[in-house]
Amino acid sequence: MDTREMEVFLKVADYHSLTKVADELGMTQPAVSAIIKRIEEFAGTPLFIRRGRRFMLNQAGDSFYCTAAAICVNVNHIKESFAVGYSNSRELIITMKIHSDWLLRKLDEFTAEHSDIGVTIRPSDDENRRSRQPWISDFSVMFKYDIQGMENIPIDAQDTLYVILPIGHHFAGREYIYLDELQEENFVFSWGGSHTGYDSSYSACLNAGFLPKISLVTDSAKGKYACIQNGCGIGLVYNNEMAVPSRLHDCSLVPIRNVLDRRTICIAWQSGKLSETGRVFLDFMQK
Amino acid sequence: MDMEALSSFISIVEEGGMTKAASVLHISQSAMSSSIGKLEKELGAALFDRGGKGLQLTMEGEFFLTWAKRLVSAIDEGKRSVQEAITKKGIVKIGTFAENDGIYYLVSAFCKKYPQITVYLYDRKSIWADFLSSDLDFFVLPKNECRGLPSVNVARRKNLYVLMGSGHRLAKRALIQLKDLQEERFVFTASADGKMDSMYTYCVEHGFEPRVSFLCEGVESLLDIILQTGAVTLVYNTFRQFRQRMDGLSAVPLDGSSRENTEIVLAWRDGNDTNPLADIFKDFAVNYMEREYRR
Structure with a gap:
């Protein structure tokens, strides 16, 4: 099974058509069909169902898509590394589903102590199926409630909420504030993985008894802060990702009283599948 | 990049040499040698230090070894997920368009037998004019409204x-x-x-x-x-x-209402469908209703 064949499979899944893929890749349709057959043999089960002329992924196909995408993306990464001559033999890969300032400071200590290990930080999965890579990293940083059967150790907690106010805002000088005092404000949120679609500070507003008015939603923290600085609205940020917002010009951070959520942040890994660098890191963390 | 070459590479390192690795994996040494050669050409770097005694990994080879292990592990994990996807894990969606509380008993019995399958039961009789284009797997409705879809009787309105x-x-x-x-x-x-x-x-x-x-x-x-x-x-x-x-x-x-005589059925779309769990539910429903009617 070659990654070139997996790429063909991914294209057929995306385009729902053998002919389109054949045209694009300059292959014959029977050649594409043969590749799909080989992939299905490799996976051990049919991966597509035919709806007329369209090839749709079935449930097994959906699952295999993630695997194939992860393999292809990582093989490209490997080739890139070789092409630019980066082949640091000891690489630690961490997926940050949840940001943790504390962990980054720890990683700083770790890389100082182990100068031969390079740390790659992967962002969390996004909606794009192609970047769903649940297992090609050594560790994931996530909320404890999200860990499904993986081994984990707690490293941080999300327990204090702050509001980011542009300077000149009438609440900017306060020592602390209650969330419902902010109900008439316009908010800037990020997209988050929770069931509300927004980051978890949105639910804190609901719990405080109001539906926040939203002026902007963005998928980058940087975008969120920049827009707040430019007067787009106010924002909320938890204690585990304060490094950037606490240094913003023209913004002040006021802690919010009475927000009772506390979520444990853990670092998790698949038991029995830890690489050598992973083990070194775990030993370091457990000191 | 050939996935079998990754396994060969890992095996060579673990077994300490190509001869042993080739015999463990049941491939010829020349085939193994050629696939490693292809890999090195693709990466543009030597993975093994061919000078000197024994098979030593180069720095690039060390780097690649970690990755090779990760990829092979990912493939194994992927194959396992696929197996899980086709067996007993996932969602079955049922929409009810006719009042029939027997469906709760059928669904409860099913959930007890297959706890890893999640059933979504849509109990609201909303507009169902085009349920065929919805992503429901099953529909509960009066037989005379089921447009010839395959079905099994679940109740009778009397x-x-x-x-x-x-x-x-x-x-x-x-x-x-x-x-x-x-x-x-x-x-x-x-x-x-x-x-x-x-x-x-x-x-x-x-x-x-x-x-x-x-x-x-x-x-x-x-x-x-x-x-x-x-x-x-x-x-x-x-x-x-x-x-x-x-x-x-x-x-x-209610007196005089016993001229009512409609079958309520559990119906499903005919033909090849995306949800393999639907077959499991269908077989279960057919057997369950047979036992019910025998009582």
């Missing part, structure tokens, strides 16, 4: 009952006539598009204009209204099992 709170003045009767309900306040359900439920039509067809005090969209409110007001409604016999396991409700047969 007659109507007047449903009321158990403190209602008519609650102890053995039989009720429509005309006895002249002064009663009724509650009926109406769908989102304003279509009144067929109980109202039944009344009108039998020359009776019910006094409608409450209209609700959905069965939940219906029970609440009956329990907390003096309103009454009409239901088919298919509502029997649930109300019998609940206090506070009484159902009295």
